[in-house]
Amino acid sequence: xxxxxxxxxxxxxxxxxxxxxxxxxxxxxxxxxxxxxxxxxxxxxxxxxxxxxxxxxxxxxxxxxxxxxxxxxxxxxxxxxxxxxxxxxxxxxxxxxxxxxxxxxxxxxxxxxxxxxxxxxxxxxxxxxxxxxxxxxxxxxxxxxxxxxxxxxxxxxxxxxxxxxxxxxxxxxxxxxxxxxxxxxxxxxxxxxxxxxxxxxxxxxxxxxxxxxxxxxxxxxxxxxxxxx
Amino acid sequence: xxxxxxxxxxxxxxxxxxxxxxxxxxxxxxxxxxxxxxxxxxxxxxxxxxxxxxxxxxxxxxxxxxxxxxxxxxxxxxxxxxxxxxxxxxxxxxxxxxxxxxxxxxxxxxxxxxxxxxxxxxxxxxxxxxxxxxxxxxxxxxxxxxxxxxxxxxxxxxxxxxxxxxxxxxxxxxxxxxxxxxxxxxxxxxxxxxxxxxxxxxxxxxxxxxxxxxxxxxxxxxxxxxxxxxxxxxxxxxxxxxxxxxxxxxxxxxxxxxxxxxxxxxxxxxxxxxxxxxxxxxxxxxxxxxxxxxxxxxxxxxxxxxxxxxxxxxxxxxxxxxxxxxxxxxxxxxxxxxxxxxxxxxxxxxxxxxxxxxxxxxxxxxxxxxxxxxxxxxxxxxxxxxxxxxxxxxxxxx
Numbered sequence: 001x002x003x004x005x006x007x008x009x010x011x012x013x014x015x016x017x018x019x020x021x022x023x024x025x026x027x028x029x030x031x032x033x034x035x036x037x038x039x040x041x042x043x044x045x046x047x048x049x050x051x052x053x054x055x056x057x058x059x060x061x062x063x064x065x066x067x068x069x070x071x072x073x074x075x076x077x078x079x080x081x082x083x084x085x086x087x088x089x090x091x092x093x094x095x096x097x098x099x100x101x102x103x104x105x106x107x108x109x110x111x112x113x114x115x116x117x118x119x120x121x122x123x124x125x126x127x128x129x130x131x132x133x134x135x136x137x138x139x140x141x142x143x144x145x146x147x148x149x150x151x152x153x154x155x156x157x158x159x160x161x162x163x164x165x166x167x168x169x170x171x172x173x174x175x176x177x178x179x180x181x182x183x184x185x186x187x188x189x190x191x192x193x194x195x196x197x198x199x200x201x202x203x204x205x206x207x208x209x210x211x212x213x214x215x216x217x218x219x220x221x222x223x224x225x226x227x228x229x
Numbered sequence: 230x231x232x233x234x235x236x237x238x239x240x241x242x243x244x245x246x247x248x249x250x251x252x253x254x255x256x257x258x259x260x261x262x263x264x265x266x267x268x269x270x271x272x273x274x275x276x277x278x279x280x281x282x283x284x285x286x287x288x289x290x291x292x293x294x295x296x297x298x299x300x301x302x303x304x305x306x307x308x309x310x311x312x313x314x315x316x317x318x319x320x321x322x323x324x325x326x327x328x329x330x331x332x333x334x335x336x337x338x339x340x341x342x343x344x345x346x347x348x349x350x351x352x353x354x355x356x357x358x359x360x361x362x363x364x365x366x367x368x369x370x371x372x373x374x375x376x377x378x379x380x381x382x383x384x385x386x387x388x389x390x391x392x393x394x395x396x397x398x399x400x401x402x403x404x405x406x407x408x409x410x411x412x413x414x415x416x417x418x419x420x421x422x423x424x425x426x427x428x429x430x431x432x433x434x435x436x437x438x439x440x441x442x443x444x445x446x447x448x449x450x451x452x453x454x455x456x457x458x459x460x461x462x463x464x465x466x467x468x469x470x471x472x473x474x475x476x477x478x479x480x481x482x483x484x485x486x487x488x489x490x491x492x493x494x495x496x497x498x499x500x501x502x503x504x505x506x507x508x509x510x511x512x513x514x515x516x517x518x519x520x521x522x523x524x525x526x527x528x529x530x531x532x533x534x535x536x537x538x539x540x541x542x543x544x545x546x547x548x549x550x551x552x553x554x555x556x557x558x559x560x561x562x563x564x565x566x567x568x569x570x571x572x573x574x575x576x577x578x579x580x581x582x583x584x585x586x587x588x589x590x591x592x593x594x595x596x597x598x599x600x601x602x603x604x605x606x607x608x609x610x611x612x613x614x615x616x617x618x619x620x621x622x623x624x625x626x627x
Contacts (some may be wrong), residue, residue: 003316028287031317081434082320193399193484201341229282 001200001223002032005108007090007136007169007187012066013038015191023073027081027194033212035107035204036070037088039116042115047094058089063112078084084207086088090136091115091122091148102150103164105134105187107216108209119151123161128176132213134185152176163217168199168224185216186224200227233524233533240541241515246372247548250415253422257391257475258555268378272300273435274354275373278346279307279314283365284483285332285396286317293362294325298373303329306350308336314364339451340603342593343431348447359441363432367395367479375476376435386440386469387461390433391417391477393558401485403564404571408494409480410516410558411549411568412575417473427464427471431457433478440469454588455500455601477556491574495581496590500601502582512579515542519576520568542569 009015010022017025019036026034041057042048051057058066067087074085088107093115095101104122106113108131113122126133138152151158159182167177168186177184188198204221205211215221248445275293283289293303303325305318310333322329334349351359359375380388391414394406420426434457444463450456461471502509514520521541524534546568553560587606588597592605 028285028317029282030287030313030320082324194486227313 001204001221002207003030003225004185004201004203005031005188005190006033006035006037006086006088006134006185006201006216007105007166008034008036008190009038010036012058012062012069013090013162014051017193018071019073022081022190023077023085025193027077027083029196030042031081031083032207033084033086035086035088035105036073037090037105038066039092040089040113040115041094044116045095047096048115051092051094057092060112060114064065066076067109073097076193082207084209084212086209087210088131089113093119098147098149099153100150101148102138103135103136103148104151106131107134108132108213119158120161123158127161129183132216133161134216135162135165136187137169137172137174137189138165139176141169141172157178157226164219168226169196170198173199183216183219183222184224185222188227197228198226200225232527233531233537236520236524237330237537239383239514240521240537243514244518244541244548246419246515247415247517247545248532249409249423250419251548251552253418254391254552255555257473258394258476261475266378266382268374268381270299270374270377271437272356273298273302273358273377274349274356275301275371276347276354276359277302277303277305277364278343278350278361279305279318279364279540280312280342280346282293282313282317283481284485285367285481286314286364287321289364289367289481290318290321290329291324292367292369294321294328295370296368296373297370298315298377300356301328301373304350304353305329305331306346307331307333308342308346309333310612321450326558338448340595340605341451341453341456341502342590344447344451344456348451351447352423354438357439358435358437361431361434363480365481366432367481369488371495372476372478376433376474379474379476380435383470383472385472386436386464386467386473387427387429387471388427388435389427389457389461389471389490390474392430392432392480393556395479395559396481396483397485397560397564398483399485400567401490402482403560403567404487404490404574405482405485405493406480406558406560407549407553407564407568407571408575409482410491410556410557410560414556415552416515417432421473427461429457429461431470432473432480434460435470436460436464440464442466443469452603453601453605454496454590454595454597455504458500458504458601486564491578492589494575494578495585496588498578499582499586499588499597503586503597503599503601508592509582513576516547516576516579518572519579522573522576542572545569545572 010019038058041051070087077083077085093103106126110129135151164183164185165177167184170189185201186199202223203215205215318331336345336348376388394409397406417428420428448586450459521538550565596604
């Protein structure tokens with residue numbers, strides 16, 4: 001089984017560790033597949049404007065540089081650690097109320113997707129780019145300040161667009177995902193080195209981007225594990 | 230006032246001790262010139278007991294696969310195939326199939342988990358010399374040549390190495406590295422140079438199988454916490470030389486929490502208290518920062534007490550900075566401002582072994598007796614009840 005984490009932030013947004021060091025942390029710990037998913041924050045709200053102001057978001061201007069840096073590191077990780085690194089972003093639609101907020105992982109992204117677009121448009125654009133989408137921390141969390149409930153509250157509408165839901169994020173487990181029998185993965189939502197030890201996904205597939213995406217989409221050979229030292 | 234002068238005297242004594250430690254470390258810096266000398270490099274089996282993920286584990290293990298040495302093998306030994314280190318070890322073994330292999334075998338011969346891990350690896354090793362090396366150690370290409378050359382030129386039965394802490398990126402790791410590079414390194418060199426007492430560091434021990442068998446093999450140390458100390462002592466008692474190499478191995482401590490630092494030094498303190506007895510008191514005197522702060526407790530913030538504490542802290546900080554610079558530890562100069570705080574914590578930790586004799590090591594809990602002999606932690610006594618209560622409180626407030 002491949003040990004995977006598909007939700008990782010670096011200093012390109014609000015992570016505390018540089019990209020190269022983040023890759024090394026996961027490589028040194030023996031991971032097989034990871035996705036770098038820095039925030040792309042909507043600029044049409046107060047929170048979003050602040051994120052842009054303090055450079056806590058990947059923007060249209062630095063997106064290509066971000067993707068190039070991730071690809072360069074991916075090549076290094078493949079050679080040194082035999083670890084697959086996938087380019088991704090976390091589209092972060094942040095508003096003052098948790099009911100309106102939602103975060104979406106876009107894995108294997110190729111072109112910039114603005115977070116201020118409507119949900120439907122974001123999902124369709126991700127699909128056009130042959131990326132997969134994952135609804136992040138979709139339910140109530142132990143740390144209430146990070147709740148993002150929009151997608152869960154509107155699940156009937158958006159379910160068809162979402163390839164998988166996070167059934168576990170860092171230390172939280174969302175049993176509603178299993179009750180609804182949605183496709184699932186578990187991620188660490190890495191921002192600091194201690195977040196390495198958190199919920200992770202195990203995949204039974206080849207170590208190639210397409211195989212990993214297919215495995216998540218079809219949700220066969222997927223298991224979750226609480227990675228602890 | 231008399232009390233103040235007593236502590237001032239003890240502080241001066243401690244600072245003198247630190248000065249001697251610096252002097253002792255200096256004499257081990259740099260490698261002796263071996264130009265024109267020829268050595269026979271015997272085949273060596275490197276035994277790597279693994280448990281859990283250490284910082285920088287992949288690079289640490291890989292550094293042993295790239296040694297400039299004619300013939301050697303590496304055996305990664307684990308007790309459990311679900312251990313996260315197993316995945317890393319298998320990746321390394323896959324990358325260097327001619328050099329490294331992984332052994333997963335449950336062994337319950339003793340209470341020391343590291344020795345339990347070493348016994349199957351030792352059994353599987355094929356060469357006449359064994360090098361025991363911890364998983365958190367990083368070395369350069371010439372490491373093995375240096376220590377085997379040292380073994381030959383000194384005719385030693387056991388060669389051990391100095392350890393320097395590197396890579397600190399969290400407060401716990403910085404504390405750890407500051408302490409390893411001052412007190413620990415200084416004490417090892419001081420004991421070797423001035424007291425002629427061999428102090429074996431378990432992070433790197435090279436010996437021949439024949440010599441190890443003569444002292445009873447790993448089974449002789451299977452129930453002690455300080456297996457490295459006891460192996461050195463048994464070698465010494467058997468008339469074999471125990472020497473310290475000039476080569477410094479790097480101990481990677483990058484992302485430690487403060488709790489891990491406290492746990493390790495409480496454990497090491499208990500170990501030294503059980504082995505050293507009253508000599509353990511000298512460690513408190515060897516902590517001039519802590520001693521100089523005691524008058525502040527008794528006489529308040531008087532000018533004398535403040536001057537004493539400031540002078541001791543400054544002198545100790547400068548001494549540690551000098552050692553760090555000389556040994557190339559790579560610690561940021563600003564981090565040395567933490568030396569007085571670290572020494573204060575270490576001073577408080579000094580009292581823990583007097584109050585408690587239980588140790589937690591890599592997830593196992595033991596009672597520690599004389600000469601660091603281990604006993605299983607009792608399941609049904611008041612001790613166990615005490616820990617159940619503490620863990621329940623911890624869980625409640627987590």
